[in-house]
Amino acid sequence: MEGRVITPNRPEDATEARHTVPLTQLIHLMAEYQHLGAHRDTFLATPADDTFVRGCGIVAGTIAVIGVICTAVGAWQGGVSLLALAALPVLLALRRGVINRQNRAARIDLFDHGVTVYRSGQRVAGFRWDSTEVRQETIPFHDTVAVTYLLQLTGPGGVEATLDEEGFARAREWARAIQSAITATQLPAAVATIDNGDTVTFGELSLSLDALTFRAESFRWENIHLIDARSGHIRIKTAGTWRSLTPVSTIPNFYIFNELAERLRLTPVG
Incomplete structure (x- = not known):
């Protein structure tokens, strides 16, 4: 891509008793339930600006x-x-x-194999790196002046959580940590799927050994000269003409898409 892109039976049962069970215990119950592994870091709520x-x-x-x-x-x-x-x-x-x-009570907790998210009055939500989709509002590049960090996490069963820099401190750190962990965990399986001749789908886009497909239209890799996302949209350049496809924010696991697309564009089959 042009430019570098930088013990209750269920945890829900414990969350229902959040008035008597400490929040930290609820978080670790969720982590145990989801098999998230060892705790690595905590990001607390952004200090209130009065x-x-x-x-x-x-x-x-x-x-x-x-x-x-x-x-x-x-x-x-x-x-x-x-x-x-x-x-x-x-x-x-x-x-x-x-x-x-x-x-004030909001917090993000990172673990070896996933993350938990809590906002006051809500249940603790748990997400594993190997099964979570993340959508990011804007993608930072080296020439990006300012980036507003807003991530939408979606897990199996429709579990969702929105993370934004207004709600959680140290946004750049947690955004990079989450994106990096999901990419590192899920990329090998995506590469194997492509190598086996199958298709990997990212929202309205899909990738295969032969082409990038947007909705019902396919673009063969040998005809794609550049792929760019710095405008907030995925754009491809074919035959000297730029074609805008879809907003970056609609693409689940953008960094996996980016890595696969660049590999396929630079080394097309045949």
Whole structure:
């Protein structure tokens, strides 16, 4: 690709008793249930930034003072309107406070063979590296100015979790660790599938020894000159013309797709 891309019977039973069972114990119960192996690292919630809350308080106080003054000088209609308007930033501040409290208990725990994710009020979700699909909103490249880290994890049975830098601290670290672990674990099986003459599917894209297929249209590897994803879309260059296919965020396990596609493009069959 052009550019370098850098003991309850079930854990759910314990989660139902989260008011009496410590969170750390619930996480390790899930890890044991999923056979995730040894614990490696923990990423806690992003520290709450109360600048927004303070700003809302200042705005609300200023508007309220003006409203009181207007009422005192007889312009009571304008004063009442301003007092009502002052309630809006107060409500916004209250909402942000609730979100901050909910995020305070959030944490990501990495293990040898997978990851657990917890957000306040939700069950602990467990994902194994060998069976998880990860979608990333934007993919960092060496020439990328800024990247917003947002990952969507999907496991067997429809278990899902969304990880974002607003909710979890050290986003660059956990994003890279998760992507690297899933890629290293699942890539060998994907390569073997291709080598056996079968097809590997990534959302609307599929790869085989002969071609890259998008929906019902196939592009033979010898006709693909470049593959690029820096625009946020997968694009291919054939016969001097760029063709945009699908957003990067829709491709499960993008880094596995990228590695396979580059290998096949550079060494096409025949």
